[in-house]
Amino acid sequence: MTTTTHKGLTSSNTAADTASTDAAPVVRAVLYSRISKDTEGLGLGVERQREELHRLAAARGWHVVADLADNDISASSGKRRPAYEQAMALVDRREVDVLAVWAVDRLVRRLRDLEDVIDRTEASGSAAGVRIVTCQGDLDLSSPAGRMQARILASVARNESEQKGLRQRLQQRQAAQSGRPPARRAFGYLPGGRDLNEPEAGAIRECAKRLLAGASLTSLADYLNGEGLTTSLGRPWERTAVRAMLLNARLAGIRTLRGEVVGKGTWPPVLPEEDWHAVRALLLTPGRTTSGGTTARKWVGGTLYRCGRCRAPMRTGTRAGASGNADPTAARIYLCDATGSKHLTRRADEVDAYVLAVVEARLAEPDVAALLPAESPDVAGLRREAADLRERRDGLGEAFADGLLTAAQVKTASDRLSARLAEVEERLAQASQAGGLSYVLAAECPPVAFRSAALGIQRAVIDTLMTVVLLPGRSGSRGFDPETVRLDWKG
Numbered sequence: 274m275t276t277t278t279h280k281g282l283t284s285s286n287t288a289a290d291t292a293s294t295d296a297a298p299v300v301r302a303v304l305y306s307r308i309s310k311d312t313e314g315l316g317l318g319v320e321r322q323r324e325e326l327h328r329l330a331a332a333r334g335w336h337v338v339a340d341l342a343d344n345d346i347s348a349s350s351g352k353r354r355p356a357y358e359q360a361m362a363l364v365d366r367r368e369v370d371v372l373a374v375w376a377v378d379r380l381v382r383r384l385r386d387l388e389d390v391i392d393r394t395e396a397s398g399s400a401a402g403v404r405i406v407t408c409q410g411d412l413d414l415s416s417p418a419g420r421m422q423a424r425i426l427a428s429v430a431r432n433e434s435e436q437k438g439l440r441q442r443l444q445q446r447q448a449a450q451s452g453r454p455p456a457r458r459a460f461g462y463l464p465g466g467r468d469l470n471e472p473e474a475g476a477i478r479e480c481a482k483r484l485l486a487g488a489s490l491t492s493l494a495d496y497l498n499g500e501g502l503t504t505s506l507g508r509p510w511e512r513t514a515v516r517a518m519l520l521n522a523r524l525a526g527i528r529t530l531r532g533e534v535v536g537k538g539t540w541p542p543v544l545p546e547e548d549w550h551a552v553r554a555l556l557l558t559p560g561r562t563t564s565g566g567t568t569a570r571k572w573v574g575g576t577l578y579r580c581g582r583c584r585a586p587m588r589t590g591t592r593a594g595a596s597g598n599a600d601p602t603a604a605r606i607y608l609c610d611a612t613g614s615k616h617l618t619r620r621a622d623e624v625d626a627y628v629l630a631v632v633e634a635r636l637a638e639p640d641v642a643a644l645l646p647a648e649s650p651d652v653a654g655l656r657r658e659a660a661d662l663r664e665r666r667d668g669l670g671e672a673f674a675d676g677l678l679t680a681a682q683v684k685t686a687s688d689r690l691s692a693r694l695a696e697v698e699e700r701l702a703q704a705s706q707a708g709g710l711s712y713v714l715a716a717e718c719p720p721v722a723f724r725s726a727a728l729g730i731q732r733a734v735i736d737t738l739m740t741v742v743l744l745p746g747r748s749g750s751r752g753f754d755p756e757t758v759r760l761d762w763k764g
């Protein structure tokens with residue numbers, strides 16, 4: 274009995290298969306699943322999607338040609354999806370009749386992907402179309418109504434993906450606000466970002482000290498390379514890398530997100546916050562070039578030199594039509610158009626070379642130490658004030674969150690504090706330059722210190738020693754005439 278029944282069932286199954294094969298063509302299906310972060314949370318891992326797709330295939334009697342899955346954790350990133358491409362290749366070759374997915378957003382991540390799917394599944398010529406079937410229902414992409422439905426489903430999926438992006442940004446912000454160190458290792462820290470890498474941290478402190486004393490970024494890069502240290506990516510140091518490294522707020526234990534301060538970090542700072550702000554102010558001082566080398570030096574005297582016709586500060590510019598000139602430095606000029614017309618222009622390189630040479634010669638004389646400014650600005654006081662202003666500005670957000678201030682009040686107060694902070698930072702930058710001045714003047718060999726100093730320091734030294742007045746060049750005369758640059762010595 275049992276055997277017969279069993280045999281009967283078996284034979285009837287076989288008969289049914291054979292019958293369906295004979296009666297209707299086998300429907301060939303490719304199953305496609307995709308795991309992404311958003312579905313993981315819903316318990317929609319690849320296994321779950323696959324299970325449901327196989328159940329669907331069994332229920333409809335499809336012959337499963339392929340069961341493909343992509344691990345696609347970041348949905349909208351546009352990363353390649355090999356399994357998707359494989360599935361679409363089966364579609365292109367019409368080796369399948371059905372493309373089955375759990376939901377339309379598993380198949381397409383963006384609306385324009387859907388248009389691609391529509392094109393490739395459409396019936397054309399003798400080739401029949403490929404049906405899209407989801408666990409939620411069939412999509413008939415051959416009809417306008419079906420395509421509209423698919424587009425709506427894909428739009429909804431895209432919206433969810435965008436919402437997910439928003440959620441992720443909020444999570445990142447939360448992580449930042451909780452003060453956790455960023456994932457990427459920073460120079461000065463051990464992996465994980467919680468502990469200092471002492472040799473690197475020590476080198477950073479030395480760099481900050483030297484920079485505030487007037488050293489150039491190039492000389493700092495040389496110093497770091499000389500210490501056998503590399504960037505966090507293992508590359509040798511260059512001045513741009515040194516600059517970026519020193520500008521990183523992380524060194525001061527400040528947590529930022531996309532350049533914006535979000536709070537205090539929970540990791541140890543390499544530099545006291547006020548020192549870092551001094552470094553930052555110095556690096557961001559307008560007119561400062563990142564080069565200490567003479568070859569890459571730009572205008573030494575922009576806004577520092579005076580016009581011999583009207584005493585206005587000289588502007589910098591380029592001589593029109595000078596491109597293609599064999600000597601590219603000939604294009605760089607100082608110009609004055611304070612009276613409305615351009616009434617004075619001078620080639621920048623020859624004026625600068627002359628001024629620098631005169632200053633160097635002056636610094637070689639034995640009395641230079643006497644040139645040090647008598648009173649130095651109250652740097653500590655300025656730094657305290659800057660810290661106070663920053664704290665007050667940071668406190669505004671809390672006051673707003675607590676409902677103590679309106680958004681407009683926060684904006685007004687924040688603008689006022691920011692303006693004052695900019696002033697204090699400017700004075701701190703000037704103070705760092707004064708520090709640079711004493712670095713040059715008190716150096717063992719002032720002319721050498723001057724030559725290797727950063728542009729801002731050189732300008733400060735020039736400004737301490739003299740007023741440079743540019744007179745009109747002598748027309749007709751070839752070459753540079755020192756008589757056309759008047760140096761009014763100060764003191």
Ligand SMILES: [Zn+2]
Nearest residue numbers: 580582583609
């Ligand atoms: Zn002028």
